[in-house]
Amino acid sequence: MSYKERKIGDTLLKVEDISLSFGGVKALSHVSFDIKEHEIRAIIGPNGAGKSSMLNVINGFYHPQEGLITYKGQVRRQMRPHQAAKQGIARTFQNIALFKGMSTLDNIMTGRLLRMRRNVFWQALYFGPAVKEELEHREAVEKIIDFLEIQAIRKTPVGRLPYGLQKRVELGRALAMEPELLLLDEPMAGMNVEEKEDMCRFILDLNDEFGTTIALIEHDMGVVMDLSDRVVVLDYGQLLADGTADEVRNNQDVIDAYLGVSHGDDESLEGAA
Amino acid sequence: MEMLFFLETVISGLLTGVMYSLVAIGFVLIFKASGVFNFAQGVLALFAGLTLVGLMETFGLPPWLAIIATIGVMIALAWLIELLILRHLVNQEQIILFMATLGLAYILEGFGDIIWGSDVKVLDIGLPQGASDFLLDGYGLYVERLEVVAAVIATALVIVLAIFFQKTRIGRALRAVADDHQAALSIGISLRTIWITVWSVAGIVALVAGVMWGSKSGIQFSLSLIALKALPVLILGGFTSIPGAIVGGLIIGVGEKVAEVYLGPFVGGAIENWFAYMLALVFLMFRPQGLFGEKIIERV
Missing domain, CATH: 3.40.50.300 (P-loop containing nucleotide triphosphate hydrolases)
Structure with missing residues (x-):
């Protein structure tokens, strides 16, 4: 150590x-x-x-x-x-607090909300810089999905996932904030x-790789x-x-x-x- | 001739349906952001209408200025509702929030009464009235001008709302808040901002609904009861879907008109009063999440 x-x-x-x-x-x-x-x-x-x-x-x-x-x-x-x-400061909860109606991908995307800085009106028009921004965030989220090895459940509503995977998605959402x-x-x-x-490995890896x-x-x-x-x-x-x-x-x-x-x-x- | 009459019935139903949709959209907005059925939505429409008429009559403001001022009042009201009610109920059961909106409905109603009085008010902001000549002369079709205007305004409103809530980060934040307050806070969403935004938008939608209904039949207490007509619309369309609210409103509008005209004579009429609720009951049995609602998933 x-x-x-x-x-x-x-x-x-x-x-x-x-x-x-x-x-x-x-x-x-x-x-x-x-x-x-x-x-x-x-x-x-x-x-x-x-x-x-x-x-x-x-x-x-x-x-x-x-x-x-x-x-x-x-x-x-x-x-x-x-x-x-x-x-x-990002966190996870003892009793998982996920957005149960949303998919894994959408849940993790919510972690990026604070980082989306483009004007709401550009986003509304889905035009120019807003498109690029959305894609960038999507890319960051995909990296997290790969890191946590949850590619298979990308589109699954998290309410349907078993407990262990829900915990993992919750960690993913916190990571998306780049805390x-x-x-x-x-x-x-x-x-x-x-x-x-698995969870131990993720925790050690993210401490190692991202500090x-x-x-x-x-x-x-x-x-x-x-x-x-x-x-x-x-x-x-x-x-x-x-x-x-x-x-x-x-x-x-x-x-x-x-x-x-x-x-x-x-x-x-x-x-x- | 028979065909023309049917067409008139359907169109008239569609236009009434647009009105229902307008009210229902207000509900959907708040339901999406807080998971609460806002009982006060009908009263909001009444209050907005009363304020508009009051500003025009008492201060002699021109309609456009009165409308802008009323929008300001509705935003201030949203701010107050957050400050005095919602803020203190974070993380509470939904039924408690529902009861709070029930209380809010009666407070607003009484408040509107005290300030603007309780008699029926005529609202005239210069919207066109009477039959649409073009359709009457050309095709022998009788359609109210006001209702056509209402349909156009409602369509524009819906497009703006849909874009605002589906394409922007606010839309995603909104769904997050509806799902779990605590989790939403932890990822940096300010509940305050979201709630004030949503209640302001709901207030503005209520104003549009209030103006439309008010121009047709005057601003009166019964306006607050259109909330009850919106309920079956929501059950049909799904509580979380704006397109659902629109389609639900149209189906019920057309359904009750057609039923009234063609089935009414056989059962002694007045179908219009209960048709919507019966349709809602049928839907509850076969598709409880509505046409467009999110499927309810519960892990046991």
């Missing part, structure tokens, strides 16, 4: 002292960590630890009551989701071993240990540990809190590594 050490750059995103509550329920309290350029950052923790809330804070679905977010050197308190998207920061919320949940391996920075939530410890450069551990909305996969794995707090003190779990952790 040494080649990765070279690639990792400056801090891309930093969250400081983030607190978020819904009514009386504290989802996150005083969480701080950072994500560096080109790295794969995992966020782990038991159910209800606040992992998805954290992603939702980063891309603007939730607005934290306290804390600061610094993205690309700009400090912000909160942001609307579509603004986050404009600034290069700088990609947030993946349990990209491998509900997949079989083969599908998981995309990735923050992902995942429950499969084997996957987390294989993929990530650094790991954040959350528990009950608080930061429990932050470090490389090895550091986190050997952290006694993490072993106790995240895996429970049962020794059975402990073994599975070793096995996964």
Whole structure:
């Protein structure tokens, strides 16, 4: 993994002292960590630890009551989701959020919407520069389709696809945005071993080839240990540990809190590594 | 002679159908962008008509200026609807949004009443009235001029809308928003912009519908009830299709006229009142997504 050490750059995103509550329920309290350029950052923790809330804070679905977010050197308190998207943050969802009535191709094309800059009236006339633009975007989308190996389902309405493929299309739509920061919320949940391996390969490849920075939530410890450069551990909305996969794995707090003190779990952790 | 009469019936049906289509298109727009049946669409037409007449009568504006001002009012209204209602209902169940439009319908109706009064108003923006001489003299065919004008305007409107929504990125964004709010936000679509755009366009379509119906039979409360006639049109054409709304409107327009004239005598008349709904019921049984609607796919 040494080649990765070279690639990792400056801090891309930093969250400081983030607190978020819904009514009386504290989802996150005083969480701080950072994500560096080109790295794969995992966020782990038991159910209800606040992992998805954290992603939702980063891309603007939730607005934290306290804390600061610094993205690309700009400090912000909160942001609307579509603004986050404009600034290069793309994401996938835990419960797939695709446009079910549209085909795979159209779904991925929607990821290009922000990049279509031609005047609406040129587009309406489908004339001159607008035609060229549409073709360019189509080309970019075809590349993504090739990359994710989903050529066969190009025209299929995504509502008809099996779960694993839907996850892949959702990743494709996020990639179409050519994001700088990609947030993946349990990209491998509900997949079989083969599908998981494919997904891992895609994540590593796109990090390698395009240098995309990735923050992902995942429950499969084997996957987390294989993929990530650094790991954040959350528990009950608080930061429990932050470090490389090895550091986190050997952290006694993490072993106790995240895996429970049962020794059975402990073994599975070793096995996964 | 018999043939000529049939032709007159069909043409008159077609032209009524154009009116239905106009109202139905307003529904389709909002349904496409928010997956919601906008109960207030009929009232929007009433409100637009009332505002137009009010501006002309109260301030003595010439028709063209009043129309531009009314368009401004409809856009402001769209902005207000987003600000006060839609914004707070993001990610809610569709039934909740539907109930909100129901509330909106009554608020608008009352609001229009308070400002412009509740009596029937005559709308005259100088559209031609009476029989079309050319057809009457040349072919002995009686066709209302106003209805011909309505058909021409509706056709132009439909062409502009179709181009706007099918060929531009707004069209794709619209479908995205209709499908999944959260996902649409995550790819950078501003719900606000889309909703204001769509409600503005729906408001302008309502204005056109209001002007056409109003020129024919005056601006009155019953205008808001044409919403109910649009429902079977939508079931026929499919809730998501603008061409569907047009074809559906025409079929129902012609169908009810022809049925009234040729079947009416045998069943005691008044077929016009229920024919559309019966046709819709038949369609619901055999083709629930309508003629042009998207197939409903649900994975279990």
